[in-house]
Amino acid sequence: MPYNIAMVSDNFYPQPGGVESHMYQLSSKLIDRGHKVIIITHAYEGRTGVRYLTNGLKVYHVPFWTIYRETTFPTVFSFFPIFRNIVIREEIEIVHGHASLSNLCNEAILHARTMGLRTAMTDHSLFGFADAGSILTNKLLKFTLSDVDHCICVSHTCKENTVLRASLDPSMVSVIPNAVVAENFRPLSHTEASHRHNAPGPPQRLGPDEIITIVVISRLFYNKGVDLLIASIPRILATNPNVRFLIAGNGPKAIDLEQMIERNVLQEKVLLLGPVRHEEVRDVMVQGHIYLHPSLTEAFGTVIVEAASCGLYVVCTRVGGIPEVLPSHMTEFAAPEEDDIVAVTGRAIVKLREGKVRTDLFHNQVKQMYSWTDVAERTERVYDGISGALSYEEFYPDGGTGLASRGRAGVRSFALIDRLKRYYGCGIWAGKLFCLCAVVDYLLYIFLEIFAPRERIDICKNWPKKVVKEGKGKEKEGDAATAKEEHGSGRKKRPHHRREKREEQGES
Structure with a gap:
């Protein structure tokens, strides 16, 4: 089942690094597997607006102020209007954030959950527990991951570190390593x-x-x-x-x-x-x-x-x-x-x-x-799990002690009251602050839906698929015509899918 996916992080090309390479290679392989993938990052010197990379990978460079090591200044809410615009234009279904210290990643996951989108996060780093910086970082990670659908770590050591830092159920964390070409x-x-x-x-x-x-x-x-x-x-x-x-x-x-x-x-x-x-x-x-x-x-x-x-x-x-x-x-x-x-x-x-x-x-x-194709296949399975394409038993074969509130197929509820319950458990003072952020974010979403209705936002055309001929005039499976037909059928279902999510939010 093809998905429309948005990869979000402060770390992307032209800055070199492991996170940047991971995002690019994973996105490219997911596109090869029939998915639509875009990347949302901040603007770099000489690189702003929308850019297209190899394989039709579209990159949105958002004009935000960077403060340290190419990380944007955290504002929590100012990113929401442009993020919502991009998500609606591209008909995004899954938001996948990268790097726990990336401000855009953390904010995008919060806004995506408010909009009723499935979310995943890949953690690429290790942090301690004693110094002030690590304590603040861990509390921020706990805020983000308390309401994420699934978390991915690049090693088993990273998984142990993330589970301890964010107080997660190990069942909702998968290990998918990096790879090289x-x-x-x-x-x-x-x-x-x-x-x-x-x-x-x-x-x-x-x-x-x-x-x-x-x-x-x-x-x-x-x-x-x-x-x-x-x-x-x-x-x-x-x-x-x-x-x-x-x-x-x-x-x-x-x-x-x-x-x-x-x-x-x-x-x-x-x-x-x-x-x-x-x-x-x-x-x-x-x-x-x-x-x-x-x-x-x-x-x-x-x-x-x-x-x-x-x-x-x-x-x-x-x-x-x-x-x-x-x-x-x-x-x-x-x-x-x-x-x-x-x-x-x-x-x-x-x-x-x-x-x-x-x-x-x-x-x-x-x-x-190591193979990026294998990484893409395993990441695709995570998308199937958080979207409900896999049953609870298939996605969590070992069960999960803290997943009782997930509902059908083990995915998290979008209802605001359920989200507030998860945020409230993040700490005596921090929990109340997180609940306040979630409520303000939800009110901002309602405001944008009223005064900037999605009907006024143009839907982007998709990058044309390659047509590969096989035999006499026969098009290979996955060609442009088939992809167009599949995308068309998917587009008919998406408004209904989003309407169900909005109704679920309204019930709260």
Whole structure:
């Protein structure tokens, strides 16, 4: 059953990153499977309005003010009018938010529930429980997820973290990992290797005088372990003279890296490339032999999968969901401590020099382990579950202790009174504040329905489907004509579907 889906997050291209790549690749594969997908994000410098990407993926760049790390300023309600306009224009049925710290994601889920739309959220991060920032973030997440239909996490560690932070029933949280397009992260071919000195090729002993290149590609922020990297590099180079570092990325810690290089006179050993585009990451990685990832917290770590696919031996910290990502023969794990990172990196260098690691096999192994098509299929099943296409027993085979109020097929009720009950249980003071937000949001929705009726909003035409001929004049299943017929039949049902939701809200 095809759905009209809106992916919402502050994090999207042209900003590079794992969340951005996840949203783009998942959306593209869902479009291939017959769904309609749009993306709603904020405007970037030089990129505003509506843009079309490959495969007919439409991106709405909303003109909102960003305050920190490309996250928009939270206003709770000012996003509602334009969000409602987009949702009605595109006939959206499911709103899928990404990243728990994304303001647009949290606001979109609140507004979508008010409008009677199904919602899902993918959490890509890990947070603590002790510091003030984490406490506030966790309370915000509890507000959002207390009324979401289903939550997706990118690793089992991320799921445990999210369940504890938001006080969720584990049954309503699925684990769907990230993936990579392995063809975009190929090792050097024999032709390319012949033109590049010291390029990693078939497994062989590297002589003691041959240079080993260690690659680091990361946002240069504290949580990515840049302080550990700064402390470790001089010690690694002191014990391994025939090693050099290639570092790409930008962030507030870039100045600290530059100062370390100046202080230790390592200009010939450490090369800073600055920010690189995502399509250039492979060209940087294949120049190395080892990928170093000293992160302090990580829910998944897509970049280490990309590095392994490029044929690099991975040295990473044993934190968060990283141990779940790659098998042990592709990685060396270190504690998030300076001494251990230095020791483990030295051990990886020795293994490469002795030819004990078959990095030439990594690409095909990663290609078999991770696939965006598989991620799209599993995400589609979540959509089937929250839309009622799957029965309660099919979607929640293990039951669910806290799902008694979900009703038919285990989906949440849209009735305002039921939503207020869920919000009220979020805390003594926070619960009352959340209820107030939900009531104001509902009143704003009624106001918009009266003074900006949806009948005045034009419906967008869909991106034309590709017509693939099969045999003599026969169109392959899923062609433009079939898609048009299916979409037409779906459009007849949608107004009735929305009317039922509004009636259910009215009963409250």
